[in-house]
Amino acid sequence: MSEPQVTTDSRPVRVRMAPSPTGPLHIGTARTSLYNYLFARHVGGTYVMRIEDTDLARSTPEYELDIIENLHWLGITWDEGPQVAGGEDVGEYGPYRQSQRWDLYAREARRLVESEAAYHCWCTPDELEMVRRQQERDHEPPRYNGRCLSLTDADRAAFEAEGRKPAIRFKVPAEKVTFDDLIRGEVEFDNALLGDFVIVRGDGVPLYHFVVVVDDEAMQVSHVIRGEDHLSNTPKHIALIRALGYGEPRFGHIPLILNPDRSKMSKRKSQTDMTAFREQGYLPEAMVNFLAFLGWSPGTEEEIFTLEELAARFEIEEVHKAGAIFDKDRLDYLNGVYIRHLTDEQLALRLRPFLPSTLDDESVLRVVPLIKERLVRLGDATELVAFLTETDDDVASRYEPDMLVPKGRSSAEVAGALELALKTLGRLSHDDFAADELEARCRNAAEDAGWKPGDFFLPIRVAVTGRTVSPPLFGSMELLGRDRTLARLEAALRKLGAAEASHA
């Protein structure tokens, strides 16, 4: 990794992730967190986690926990913030939840009002809504009309008497604002086009644009790396930074993750909850690898990287400008690659939560080689090994007699084949009931009966597993054991006979 770097104004590198616990961890939030993490680790900076829970109505401790747990699951750690080690908050700039930092915001808001960089606004939400609608009708930009900027003391007293509680509005200086984005280069906005925006609500709750600026300064954040959806908010933040006399951090706006229709990835159109991916059995390593490449590439043809390797290679300047569609097929492919890279022991361990508790660890370990290269997600194992824990009756009820019959063969022929298999395998002792032995016997039997091996194995597979698609047949039979295998073959024969009888 590189030497620790300093920013232009000589601040040590400190980046932060600032999720809002108003929902479970979103894929986009995870990727932004990852990029911040990779940047911090690459340059040897400090990574700060701050919970943006000023929206008391929508924030919950459960969502906060979901976000933190899933970030940890991905392997993303932070140096300062909530739950750094052993569940404890760590860091000298805490507390790290905005709901616990209101004194600071109140103080800074007061400073702004006293210096006349901000002012009280008595407009009600209804009034503002009406103005907005009128502006829309007149095809004017929807921004605050500045009514409360020039109020007389009498006006103010009248509002107070009405019982109105004033919000605090920031007086946006009408000037052009330029900044050098880490990813996009020089970007210019004209703040004269902006309306004065509210920084503290009438009920005293401070708002996002304000607290983010106050906290980034308080926590000495040097690089603000966030989603592109914040690009047009940046001039507001810079105006606030200047009014408050803060130091300006570097900004970097990373491209958005997109729905298949190229709109910003959303719950309505895509699966966005990390927990859902986790529950389906995506590996955190695969998810990290996949997310990292959504908007960045090392510039080579390598594509498999661990978190550590990513941190070693990641350059913020190489991050792309254009958004990237979340390509689930590619995630699936990567997940399979990572699953196949696991040792059998590692995979058995990871598979445990997806398998019935009635399946003992020894069996899990033995079934792993049979299913390993058939798994896209860990969760796929559930269906693949179900035949082991299902009862013989369950298995028999899964298929219709005609599923036992390969193309070009009759029920009677299949019955004959099944009988032959039964007779052949029945001669095997419990100890000889091993895959190699089973395969050899079945092949011989097929040949003797004049069957193609594949056709001969089909009814056996269906009888034994209840499915036309299964892990390798003979390994499956070995795991099932002699008695259950034979019982299932007999059951299949009975089903075939019964079907035959009802036809006759």
Add this chain to the structure above:
RNA sequence: GCCCCCAUCGUCUAGAGGCCUAGGACGCCACCCUUUCAAGGUGGAGAUCACCGGUUCGAAUCCGGUUGGGGGCACCA
């Protein structure tokens, strides 16, 4: 409506003036392997580098415009 950002195969991307008759990967198709399904192997289709104009001996790469897409403009974050 206004402001800003973006633009290479369906998708993720390589590409920073000649190495590009544009490379890789996913997906798709075919074949091989094969007890099903996978995995693996081989091959293939797939991008006039959004378009139009410049600059240059030479442009996917630089500049301008157009078009298209996206984001933002809350007493949400």
